[in-house]
Amino acid sequence: MTNILKIKDLSYKVNNLLILKNITFDIKEGSFVSIVGPLGCGKTTLLKIINNSNNKTISTSFVFQKTNLLPWLTVKQNIELPWVLEKLAKKVIRQKTEQILKITNLSEFVDFYPDKLSEGMKQLVSIARSMASDSKLLLWDEPFASLDILSREMMNQKALDIYQLSKKTIILTTHSVSEAVYLSSKVIVLSKRPASIKTQIQIPFSYPRSFSLMQTLQFQALCQQVRKNIQIGLN
Numbered sequence: 651m652t653n654i655l656k657i658k659d660l661s662y663k664v665n666n667l668l669i670l671k672n673i674t675f676d677i678k679e680g681s682f683v684s685i686v687g688p689l690g691c692g693k694t695t696l697l698k699i700i701n702n703s704n705n706k707t708i709s710t711s712f713v714f715q716k717t718n719l720l721p722w723l724t725v726k727q728n729i730e731l732p733w734v735l736e737k738l739a740k741k742v743i744r745q746k747t748e749q750i751l752k753i754t755n756l757s758e759f760v761d762f763y764p765d766k767l768s769e770g771m772k773q774l775v776s777i778a779r780s781m782a783s784d785s786k787l788l789l790w791d792e793p794f795a796s797l798d799i800l801s802r803e804m805m806n807q808k809a810l811d812i813y814q815l816s817k818k819t820i821i822l823t824t825h826s827v828s829e830a831v832y833l834s835s836k837v838i839v840l841s842k843r844p845a846s847i848k849t850q851i852q853i854p855f856s857y858p859r860s861f862s863l864m865q866t867l868q869f870q871a872l873c874q875q876v877r878k879n880i881q882i883g884l885n
Contacts, residue, residue, distance in 0.1 A: 668844040684830035687840030711780035726760040
C-alpha cells in the first residue's frame with residue numbers, strides 16, 4: 651500500500667508551550683490507525699493539524715468528540731449537507747446518500763431529527779456525514795468517548811463495518827486501549843506533553859473481526875504492550 655499521509659519531525663507550540671515534539675509517522679492508504687496516549691498529551695491537536703495541513707492535497711472529514719449535527723435537519727439532510735453545499739446534481743446526491751445509508755444501516759432513521767436519536771445514533775450520523783465529499787481520509791476524535799460500554803461496543807463494530815465497506819483511511823484518537831487494538835491495523839502511542847512517539851505497534855489481526863478476538867491471549871498481550879508504553883511515556 652502507498653502512503654496517504656507522511657508526517658516528519660512535526661513540532662508545535664501554543665504560546666511558547668511545546669505541545670508536540672518531533673512527531674514522525676506515515677499512514678498507509680486504506681489503513682485504520684489509532685493514536686493513544688496520556689490525557690492532555692496533544693492527540694486532538696495532532697488530528698487538527700493533520701486536518702488543516704492536508705486540505706489542499708487530501709480531502710479529509712473530521713468527526714468531533716461531541717456531535718455537531720444541525721438540529722433542524724433530518725438524518726438524511728445532515729448526511730447530504732456537504733454535497734448540497736458542493737451543489738452536486740440531485741440525482742448524484744441521492745445515489746451517494748443511498749450508498750452511505752446502506753453502509754451505516756441508517757435507512758430506517760432518514761426522517762428522524764437529531765433530538766430523537768440516542769447519543770450513539772447521533773455519532774453514527776456524524777460518522778456517516780464524514781464519509782461525504784468523497785473524503786479519502788477520515789479523522790475521528792474520540793467519537794465514542796461519551797457512550798456507555800454496551801453502546802461503545804456496538805459502535806466499535808459499526809466502525810469496523812464502515813471501514814471495511816468504505817475502503818477509506820481512518821485515523822482515530824481514543825483513550826481506550828482495547829478499542830484501539832480491536833479496531834486498528836496500527837496503534838501509535840504518544841508520550842506525555844510535549845508529546846513524542848514512544849512506539850508504533852502493528853496489529854496483526856485480519857479483518858473482519860469479532861468480539862471473540864478480545865478473549866485471545868495475543869489480543870490481551872498487545873493491549874498490555876500498549877498500556878506499558880503509555881506508562882513509560884508518563885515518565
